[in-house]
Amino acid sequence: MVKVKIWGSLVEATGFEYVNVEGTNFIELLENLQLKYPGLRPQIQRGVSLAIDGKIYKESWFTPIRKDSEVVLMPFMIGG
Amino acid sequence: MCSKKDEMKKKFRVVGTRPIRPDGIEKVTGQALYGADLHAPNMLVGKMLRINEPHAIIKSINISKAQKLPGVKAIITFQDFMEVSTNKTNDILENCLANKKVLYDGHAVAAVAAINSEIAKKALDLIDIELEMLPFVVDVDTAMQKGSPVVQLGRKHENVSDDFSDNVTSFCSFGHGILEDGYKNAAKVIERSFKTPSVHQGYIEPHACLASMTADGRSDLWCCTQGQYNVRAICADIMGIEESKLRVTASEIGGGFGGKTTVFIEPIALALSLKAGHPVKIVMTREEVFKATGPTVSSSIDIKMGMSKLGIITAAHAVIRYEGGAFPNETYELGAQSAFAAYDLKAVKSEGYNVLTNRPAQAAYRAPGAPQAIFAVESAVDELCEQLNLDPLETRLKNAAKKGTKASYGPTFDEIGLIATLESAKKHPHYAAPLAQNQGRGISCGFWFNFGGNTCVSLNINFDGTVGIIEGNPDIGGSRASISQMAAEELGIPLERIRTVIADTNSLGHNDVTDGSRVTFSVGLATIKAAKAAKKEMCKRVAKLWKIHEDAVIWKDGYVLPAGPNAGDQEPLSLKEIAAMSAQTGGPIAGHHEVNAEGAGVSFGVHLVDVEVDPETGQTKILRYTVFQDAGKAVHPSYVEGQMQGGSVQGIGWALNEEYIYDSSGKLQNSGFLDYRIPVASDLPMIEPVILEIPNPGHPYGVRGVGETSIVPPLAAICNAVSRATNIRFTELPLSPPKVLSAILGKE
Numbered sequence: 001m002v003k004v005k006i007w008g009s010l011v012e013a014t015g016f017e018y019v020n021v022e023g024t025n026f027i028e029l030l031e032n033l034q035l036k037y038p039g040l041r042p043q044i045q046r047g048v049s050l051a052i053d054g055k056i057y058k059e060s061w062f063t064p065i066r067k068d069s070e071v072v073l074m075p076f077m078i079g080g
Numbered sequence: 081m082c083s084k085k086d087e088m089k090k091k092f093r094v095v096g097t098r099p100i101r102p103d104g105i106e107k108v109t110g111q112a113l114y115g116a117d118l119h120a121p122n123m124l125v126g127k128m129l130r131i132n133e134p135h136a137i138i139k140s141i142n143i144s145k146a147q148k149l150p151g152v153k154a155i156i157t158f159q160d161f162m163e164v165s166t167n168k169t170n171d172i173l174e175n176c177l178a179n180k181k182v183l184y185d186g187h188a189v190a191a192v193a194a195i196n197s198e199i200a201k202k203a204l205d206l207i208d209i210e211l212e213m214l215p216f217v218v219d220v221d222t223a224m225q226k227g228s229p230v231v232q233l234g235r236k237h238e239n240v241s242d243d244f245s246d247n248v249t250s251f252c253s254f255g256h257g258i259l260e261d262g263y264k265n266a267a268k269v270i271e272r273s274f275k276t277p278s279v280h281q282g283y284i285e286p287h288a289c290l291a292s293m294t295a296d297g298r299s300d301l302w303c304c305t306q307g308q309y310n311v312r313a314i315c316a317d318i319m320g321i322e323e324s325k326l327r328v329t330a331s332e333i334g335g336g337f338g339g340k341t342t343v344f345i346e347p348i349a350l351a352l353s354l355k356a357g358h359p360v361k362i363v364m365t366r367e368e369v370f371k372a373t374g375p376t377v378s379s380s381i382d383i384k385m386g387m388s389k390l391g392i393i394t395a396a397h398a399v400i401r402y403e404g405g406a407f408p409n410e411t412y413e414l415g416a417q418s419a420f421a422a423y424d425l426k427a428v429k430s431e432g433y434n435v436l437t438n439r440p441a442q443a444a445y446r447a448p449g450a451p452q453a454i455f456a457v458e459s460a461v462d463e464l465c466e467q468l469n470l471d472p473l474e475t476r477l478k479n480a481a482k483k484g485t486k487a488s489y490g491p492t493f494d495e496i497g498l499i500a501t502l503e504s505a506k507k508h509p510h511y512a513a514p515l516a517q518n519q520g521r522g523i524s525c526g527f528w529f530n531f532g533g534n535t536c537v538s539l540n541i542n543f544d545g546t547v548g549i550i551e552g553n554p555d556i557g558g559s560r561a562s563i564s565q566m567a568a569e570e571l572g573i574p575l576e577r578i579r580t581v582i583a584d585t586n587s588l589g590h591n592d593v594t595d596g597s598r599v600t601f602s603v604g605l606a607t608i609k610a611a612k613a614a615k616k617e618m619c620k621r622v623a624k625l626w627k628i629h630e631d632a633v634i635w636k637d638g639y640v641l642p643a644g645p646n647a648g649d650q651e652p653l654s655l656k657e658i659a660a661m662s663a664q665t666g667g668p669i670a671g672h673h674e675v676n677a678e679g680a681g682v683s684f685g686v687h688l689v690d691v692e693v694d695p696e697t698g699q700t701k702i703l704r705y706t707v708f709q710d711a712g713k714a715v716h717p718s719y720v721e722g723q724m725q726g727g728s729v730q731g732i733g734w735a736l737n738e739e740y741i742y743d744s745s746g747k748l749q750n751s752g753f754l755d756y757r758i759p760v761a762s763d764l765p766m767i768e769p770v771i772l773e774i775p776n777p778g779h780p781y782g783v784r785g786v787g788e789t790s791i792v793p794p795l796a797a798i799c800n801a802v803s804r805a806t807n808i809r810f811t812e813l814p815l816s817p818p819k820v821l822s823a824i825l826g827k828e
Binding site: 005007008009010012013017042051053054055056057058059060063070072073074075076077078079080 | 237238251252253254255256337338339341410413414417429431444445446447448489490491493528529530531533595596597598679680788
């Protein structure tokens with residue numbers, strides 16, 4: 001299980017600021033988050049990023065995630 | 081093989097030098113081809129009919145009279161387009177050409193292609209439009225209230241409270257800790273409200289494109305853009321064709337700053353070309369650029385912040401309301417995430433709202449969303465320092481985020497350079513320089529995330545030993561120079577032997593838009609890896625030639641050498657000599673690399689500014705301005721300095737003069753550079769850039785993006801300086817002379 005921090009306005013969808021889900025990489029984690037917490041699905045479908053051990057990943061599905069990684073769900077990021 | 085850490089510490093031969101810019105001669109002699117410079121045989125001129133009303137139902141559009149005008153070859157409206165696949169693409173199309181409603185002053189409703197500009201303009205006058213006017217709203221706070229005119233229905237996300245009008249589409253919040261506990265521990269708590277106006281990116285080159293589309297869907301599009309692949313994806317979707325049928329070529333670009341990361345005219349030119357059977361060129365006027373292309377969001381922000389006697393921020397809360405025009409956007413999320421990123425806080429919360437108004441759709445502008453939010457936060461920090469009699473720089477140092485800090489938006493920071501930039505500012509003579517009457521000094525921190533993204537690079541070793549690099553990101557900040565430098569460094573050959581060009585969409589795989597300060601980082605990374613691949617191939621060929629194993633040769637300073645005495649005593653072979661034997665040793669030699677680059681590494685900056693305020697006119701003069709920023713490794717320091725100076729100047733304009741001014745009828749009153757005042761050289765002192773180099777562990781040479789952070793601090797730095805010069809706390813930008821004078825007179 002990987003511990004994932006959920007951002008404030010999504011906590012309503014999970015009930016917790018931190019949730020534990022299975023997943024060894026970016027895409028597995030997102031899939032399992034949606035399965036376990038369907039309330040997260042609209043936001044995940046609109047787009048999210050993951051911060052894994054302090055680095056922001058926008059869409060790299062196969063980015064490995066360790067069980068002890070710090071994982072933070074973030075909105076999909078854009079720049080100028 | 082040297083380790084990654086050793087590589088980052090190594091002494092560079094080309095990286096870090098300041099060679100002459102490769103695009104300089106073309107640009108100063110006028111030979112560079114910008115969007116409006118492109119012509120095609122039998123080309124038609126495209127013009128758009130724009131409505132000068134803020135909100136109206138389109139009852140009918142009658143084009144029959146215009147169609148009969150000799151020389152008119154095609155007229156289109158929204159009805160000429162098929163349904164598109166996503167809400168997002170539909171929003172882009174509806175922003176180009178209104179569907180059922182005019183949503184802002186300047187919204188286009190039809191487009192004409194004619195044999196010349198005069199006939200096209202006459203045809204626009206002959207189009208009959210019947211409108212039913214609707215009430216409108218252009219102010220963010222008003223637009224949020226129940227009962228306010230609704231710009232678009234059905235855009236509200238599931239988590240937005242019903243207490244707001246339907247203009248509030250999205251909500252987010254971030255943070256950690258218990259605010260109330262923090263406020264209890266504070267010596268002083270302040271609550272303030274701030275406002276920032278919409279400002280335009282202000283690029284000098286207006287949007288321009290030339291499109292040629294045939295009945296079978298094969299199309300060519302030349303345009304000024306920050307991302308030709310993005311233009312292709314959007315236009316192919318809108319036109320209902322496969323991406324491979326549409327080739328998009330990016331012209332030279334006269335500034336973008338985020339504003340050229342989407343499309344405004346390109347699908348219109350394609351549709352006109354398809355209908356007319358001729359190439360069609362559209363060039364926007366300056367008025368059109370102001371009225372119908374993206375300004376920034378305007379903002380209304382509340383801050384509550386507590387500070388201890390010693391200057392520790394005990395709790396901080398921001399409520400950020402961004403209005404981004406008539407279509408939803410995500411800038412509010414970036415504002416809410418970046419607001420408190422500079423600080424190590426135990427209790428912090430930021431909430432963000434996106435709000436629809438009858439204004440043009442916002443577009444990205446350098447660090448989108450961050451300058452507004454950080455303006456509010458840094459103003460509050462400064463006021464608390466003043467009230468508690470604390471040094472504003474020392475206080476920022478006490479609270480500064482560092483390695484191990486849990487950022488307000490969630491992750492824990494790795495190596496970051498904020499403390500180093502603050503220490504550098506503290507030691508700089510600027511911070512201790514004396515000030516005279518009516519003068520004030522302001523400081524602000526700034527932050528931006530920086531991104532990587534999808535990137536392809538192809539590096540070809542020509543038979544004469546020169547090198548051609550093909551990359552896919554328009555050069556808006558000197559990337560061709562820095563990419564060539566990194567390739568020269570890696571290959572060990574003179575820079576003059578390398579030329580980097582920007583590919584069209586059919587000549588190289590997908591590249592993300594030039595945005596997010598990503599290009600020098602990610603294209604540079606891909607270039608280094610492409611060069612390594614080419615070196616490996618050259619080593620392999622030489623090993624074969626010398627009849628020894630591949631592992632028995634090494635690459636050093638542009639030569640292949642035997643790895644040691646056991647490998648033999650062959651004379652080293654240079655890249656030029658190996659290139660000359662390409663045909664005989666297996667054919668052309670190339671390296672390429674494709675990656676979704678991650679690990680861009682966040683960026684911090686600190687700005688110091690001295691101003692003098694004329695108490696009789698309210699005018700603010702910038703006396704001295706110093707920028708401290710971590711560049712990771714400055715590949716071409718002059719370009720890095722240019723980014724730091726350019727962002728600062730744009731921020732100075734935002735702080736002092738720039739704003740979209742709407743009248744009581746919802747119409748934009750200053751859609752030209754005479755009335756929309758951007759800074760000019762005579763307004764400014766020399767902006768002194770101080771580059772810090774704290775290597776980014778995510779890049780082989782330690783490079784970090786530098787393009788956006790520099791626009792973040794100026795808003796608060798200048799406002800803090802003006803507030804200290806006048807002893808009046810300002811909370812609303814711009815600090816234009818009438819506003820400052822009125823405050824001074826009010827105080828008296």
